Amino acid sequence: MKAARGRRNSDDTVGQDAGNSSGAIVRLQNLSRAFGTTRALDGLDLELAPGELVALLGPSGCGKTTALRIVAGFETADSGAVKVDGHDVSGIPAAKRDMGMVFQSYSLFPNMSALENVSFGLRMRRLGAADRQRRAADLLDMVGLTPQGKQYPHQLSGGQQQRVALARALAIEPRVLLLDEPLSALDAKVRLQLREQIRSLQQRLGTTTLFVTHDQEEALSMADRVGVMHNGRLEQIATPDELYDRPATPFVAEFVGIMNRIPAALLELLGASALAADVVRHPESPAGAVDVLVRPEGLRLAASSTGNGIVVSRTFLGQLTRVSVRLSGDVVVQVDQQSTEAAALTPGDPVDVSMAGAPVMLADR
Amino acid sequence: MAQQTDTVVAPDTPGGSGARPARPGRVLGARLRSARTLLGVLPFTVYVVLGLVLPAVAIAVGAFQDSSTGGFTLSNVKTAATGIYLHGFETTLGVAVITSIVPGIVGFLVAYAIFTAKRGALLRRCVITASGVFANFGGVPLAFLFIATLGSTGMVTAWLTDIGLNPYTNGFDLYTFSGIVVVYMYFQIPLMVLVMLPALEGLRPAWREAANNLGAGAWQYWRYVGGPVLLPSFLGCVLLLFGSAFSAYATAEALTSGSVPLTAIQIGSFLNGNVLAGQQNVGKALGLGMIVIIAIVMTAYAVLQRRAAQWLR
Amino acid sequence: MAAVTGTTLVEGATPPARRTRPGIRQFPVWRWVILIVVGAYFIIPLVAALRFTGWSSFPQVVHQEGFSAAFELSVKLAAITTVLTIVLMLPTTVYVHLRLPRLRRLMEGITILPIVIPPVVLIVGVLQVAPGFLKSTPYLLALIYVVLAMPFAYRAFDAGLRALDLQTLVEASQSLGAGWRSTLWRVMLPNLRTAMLSATVLTVALVLGEFTMASLDLYQTFPVWIVAFDQTSGPISVAASLLALFVTWIFLLAITLIGGRTSRGGAEVSLFSVSRRVTR
Numbered sequence: 001m002k003a004a005r006g007r008r009n010s011d012d013t014v015g016q017d018a019g020n021s022s023g024a025i026v027r028l029q030n031l032s033r034a035f036g037t038t039r040a041l042d043g044l045d046l047e048l049a050p051g052e053l054v055a056l057l058g059p060s061g062c063g064k065t066t067a068l069r070i071v072a073g074f075e076t077a078d079s080g081a082v083k084v085d086g087h088d089v090s091g092i093p094a095a096k097r098d099m100g101m102v103f104q105s106y107s108l109f110p111n112m113s114a115l116e117n118v119s120f121g122l123r124m125r126r127l128g129a130a131d132r133q134r135r136a137a138d139l140l141d142m143v144g145l146t147p148q149g150k151q152y153p154h155q156l157s158g159g160q161q162q163r164v165a166l167a168r169a170l171a172i173e174p175r176v177l178l179l180d181e182p183l184s185a186l187d188a189k190v191r192l193q194l195r196e197q198i199r200s201l202q203q204r205l206g207t208t209t210l211f212v213t214h215d216q217e218e219a220l221s222m223a224d225r226v227g228v229m230h231n232g233r234l235e236q237i238a239t240p241d242e243l244y245d246r247p248a249t250p251f252v253a254e255f256v257g258i259m260n261r262i263p264a265a266l267l268e269l270l271g272a273s274a275l276a277a278d279v280v281r282h283p284e285s286p287a288g289a290v291d292v293l294v295r296p297e298g299l300r301l302a303a304s305s306t307g308n309g310i311v312v313s314r315t316f317l318g319q320l321t322r323v324s325v326r327l328s329g330d331v332v333v334q335v336d337q338q339s340t341e342a343a344a345l346t347p348g349d350p351v352d353v354s355m356a357g358a359p360v361m362l363a364d365r
Numbered sequence: 366m367a368q369q370t371d372t373v374v375a376p377d378t379p380g381g382s383g384a385r386p387a388r389p390g391r392v393l394g395a396r397l398r399s400a401r402t403l404l405g406v407l408p409f410t411v412y413v414v415l416g417l418v419l420p421a422v423a424i425a426v427g428a429f430q431d432s433s434t435g436g437f438t439l440s441n442v443k444t445a446a447t448g449i450y451l452h453g454f455e456t457t458l459g460v461a462v463i464t465s466i467v468p469g470i471v472g473f474l475v476a477y478a479i480f481t482a483k484r485g486a487l488l489r490r491c492v493i494t495a496s497g498v499f500a501n502f503g504g505v506p507l508a509f510l511f512i513a514t515l516g517s518t519g520m521v522t523a524w525l526t527d528i529g530l531n532p533y534t535n536g537f538d539l540y541t542f543s544g545i546v547v548v549y550m551y552f553q554i555p556l557m558v559l560v561m562l563p564a565l566e567g568l569r570p571a572w573r574e575a576a577n578n579l580g581a582g583a584w585q586y587w588r589y590v591g592g593p594v595l596l597p598s599f600l601g602c603v604l605l606l607f608g609s610a611f612s613a614y615a616t617a618e619a620l621t622s623g624s625v626p627l628t629a630i631q632i633g634s635f636l637n638g639n640v641l642a643g644q645q646n647v648g649k650a651l652g653l654g655m656i657v658i659i660a661i662v663m664t665a666y667a668v669l670q671r672r673a674a675q676w677l678r
Numbered sequence: 679m680a681a682v683t684g685t686t687l688v689e690g691a692t693p694p695a696r697r698t699r700p701g702i703r704q705f706p707v708w709r710w711v712i713l714i715v716v717g718a719y720f721i722i723p724l725v726a727a728l729r730f731t732g733w734s735s736f737p738q739v740v741h742q743e744g745f746s747a748a749f750e751l752s753v754k755l756a757a758i759t760t761v762l763t764i765v766l767m768l769p770t771t772v773y774v775h776l777r778l779p780r781l782r783r784l785m786e787g788i789t790i791l792p793i794v795i796p797p798v799v800l801i802v803g804v805l806q807v808a809p810g811f812l813k814s815t816p817y818l819l820a821l822i823y824v825v826l827a828m829p830f831a832y833r834a835f836d837a838g839l840r841a842l843d844l845q846t847l848v849e850a851s852q853s854l855g856a857g858w859r860s861t862l863w864r865v866m867l868p869n870l871r872t873a874m875l876s877a878t879v880l881t882v883a884l885v886l887g888e889f890t891m892a893s894l895d896l897y898q899t900f901p902v903w904i905v906a907f908d909q910t911s912g913p914i915s916v917a918a919s920l921l922a923l924f925v926t927w928i929f930l931l932a933i934t935l936i937g938g939r940t941s942r943g944g945a946e947v948s949l950f951s952v953s954r955r956v957t958r
Binding site for chain 2: 792793905931
Binding site: 106 | 569571574575576578579580582585589590593594675676
């Protein structure tokens with residue numbers, strides 16, 4: 001298998017492969033790409049450690065798919081480079097980059113069975129028929145689809161198709177695995193199952209993986225690190241915890257999880273007269289009026305006839321209930337409350353909202 | 366690995382969620398109800414029976430009827446399969462084969478050439494509209510167009526003669542087989558373009574990219590994926606062209622006035638009364654033969670379309 | 679073969695999104711070569727015909743003997759055929775979509791039949807079984823033309839309905855209290871305007887161009903007149919042919935433009951569509 005690939009290791013990489021496809025180091029350097037007047041990518045810098053799963057998260061149009069396609073070789077960057085294990089692959093055509101890609105949907109070749117699809121990449125690499133069969137069967141087994149080997153894509157469900165697509169991408173033992181919103185077209189339950197499967201497979205094989213998605217739950221639950229993108233720029237790249245607890249920008253703060261945005265003028269109402277000096281400010285010294293960003297769990301709620309807010313609605317989430325409260329000035333905040341306590345509240349009830357700790361961030365209005 | 370619980374996706378069509386199954390114990394009521402619902406298609410059925418089935422049956426019956434006695438006979442069919450009529454079939458087959466394969470390939474190339482243009486692009490729109498018009502443009506007007514072009518005093522004939530390549534001295538004659546072939550392409554090529562385009566659109570970009578990603582170049586892509594996937598529709602379309610050329614009458618009639626032995630023309634001549642005594646029903650036998658041949662072709666077409674629909678969904 | 683059409687535009691359907699594929703070079707040379715060569719093949723005969731007739735022939739066409747009678751006959755037949763076809767096929771197609779969806783396969787098969795039975799053969803059979811009183815009028819042709827138009831009308835309506843999800847619309851309409859007539863008039867027909875337009879254009883084009891059956895039935899419709907007149911004056915006949923072509927082209931162009939503008943992004947559904955793609 002290795003002989004067929006002719007993979008070269010650069011001198012400066014440490015502890016490389018021993019026979020499985022442990023991942024490569026992938027570096028995206030200052031990638032920029034414009035389509036007409038829109039800047040799809042604006043100087044993206046990203047490095048993936050071997051075997052790491054990095055998720056690129058962001059709303060549509062933020063450039064994450066463009067970045068992925070540049071890495072795969074289906075688009076070229078206007079400037080910047082992609083380096084794999086130290087080698088610049090920007091000039092190498094997609095067919096020779098040795099990366100496995102899983103597309104959003106309908107990428108299985110309709111005229112081939114599942115087994116034939118999986119072994120396609122091996123056929124391109126001129127592996128003998130017996131070897132191809134064996135390897136394809138192994139991979140189908142890894143994704144749990146051995147009985148479906150002879151079936152054609154139109155006979156498989158969406159989830160099964162994507163699993164075959166995953167097996168197909170992994171069959172060639174790629175140095176890098178690229179996933180372009182592979183779960184978006186599937187229903188919720190299947191999505192959850194597949195999430196686990198992708199993650200465990202990726203970890204088992206140690207393949208460096210770049211995963212693009214607009215679903216934050218997916219990104220946060222699967223990735224080692226998540227890069228939040230907005231307007232072609234990487235706003236922050238960090239572990240899921242860090243993103244949630246210590247967002248670098250207001251965009252990240254509001255994109256990841258639920259965030260309340262309260263005008264600073266209302267702070268007194270919440271009983272927080274002075275703000276702690278170490279609260280993150282973004283930008284460094286916000287000019288003029290600021291908003292305070294605080295999570296639902298950072299607020300407290302108590303029924304009170306002389307309160308500062310009125311209950312608007314309640315959303316039952318299980319152990320917690322998210323209560324919508326309208327503060328004076330037409331500002332509505334979400335407060336997380338234990339369901340046992342929140343059960344007594346009804347829309348229209350007066351309540352008192354207070355801050356339970358330091359806010360996450362101060363931002364420009 | 367966890368057992369997969371999602372269901373196989375079945376081909377879905379909007380607005381066709383299927384008739385509800387009859388509840389047990391109400392079968393009789395259900396049967397009456399469904400009989401009543403079938404009434405809705407009664408007018409259509411009646412029309413089809415009167416306008417299509419009846420004439421077809423008349424032909425089938427007449428083919429085996431002796432024209433003077435009305436009794437059963439195979440002589441019509443035998444006559445239809447020999448001599449000038451056999452020659453007619455052969456000629457027609459020849460025309461149909463050539464004018465389905467050549468325009469098939471050319472049409473495919475044209476379709477491929479424009480399909481990469483973005484939807485709504487001017488070129489694409491123009492070609493599609495033009496194809497729609499030219500596919501329609503058979504028969505009489507077409508014949509005249511070509512008489513003016515490649516007739517013995519036609520414009521192109523004159524050009525070619527000027528450069529020393531008079532087609533008429535090189536085996537071409539508009540009013541014979543070669544002429545018919547050239548003229549038929551005028552509506553066969555657009556027909557091919559129109560029917561291949563949706564098939565080409567069924568080629569998802571993801572397949573090309575996935576193949577690329579797995580190491581396939583352009584040639585390999587077409588050999589393993591693009592070609593096989595398109596083949597059923599391509600063949601199906603060629604068959605459609607075959608059927609179209611086989612049944613064509615007007616163009617050939619306007620062009621040759623019956624001088625080239627074509628089955629369609631021969632059938633027509635029976636209606637004009639140019640018939641030998643005792644052979645009045647041979648025309649019907651010829652007609653029956655034509656129906657049989659085309660029925661076979663169209664069945665093959667339907668089978669190929671079914672396969673293509675599965676893959677190009 | 680009688681009239682064949684290209685595309686029918688369908689209202690309310692959006693085309694599937696397509697990404698540009700940068701790997702494919704933008705229009706390599708061979709594509710231009712093909713398009714130019716084929717384009718020449720199509721345009722040269724038109725030019726030749728124009729040269730042959732000369733511009734002066736066109737206005738004269740209308741004044742020729744037999745023209746008005748033949749043209750009038752063709753127009754009458756076209757009108758009758760179109761009305762009959764729509765009255766027959768539209769309700770049937772709607773009915774099948776709503777109540778008998780399992781018959782759709784069968785319908786497609788049946789509506790392919792007129793293509794399987796060539797017009798030249800069909801007319802033989804028709805003349806055999808048609809009652810005398812019908813045979814002595816040209817209107818028999820109109821009745822038969824409906825059969826010829828069937829495949830195209832059915833497909834136009836079928837495509838239009840498929841893009842609509844008629845079942846849901848009808849149920850929504852009924853849940854809001856509309857009776858069958860209102861639903862038909864206010865909900866279904868307005869949404870099927872493009873399909874009806876397509877079917878009309880196709881049928882008209884078919885009838886105006888149909889030569890085979892008319893000539894064998896011995897009635898002088900417009901195409902038959904053109905051939906007969908060729909004996910008298912070649913250029914006039916050619917001019918008439920060009921006129922016919924031009925008119926058809928205008929028709930089809932109009933329907934492309936109108937259909938494209940009224941619908942939200944209108945999808946082009948080919949007559950011989952291969953895929954049963956969900957157009958939502």
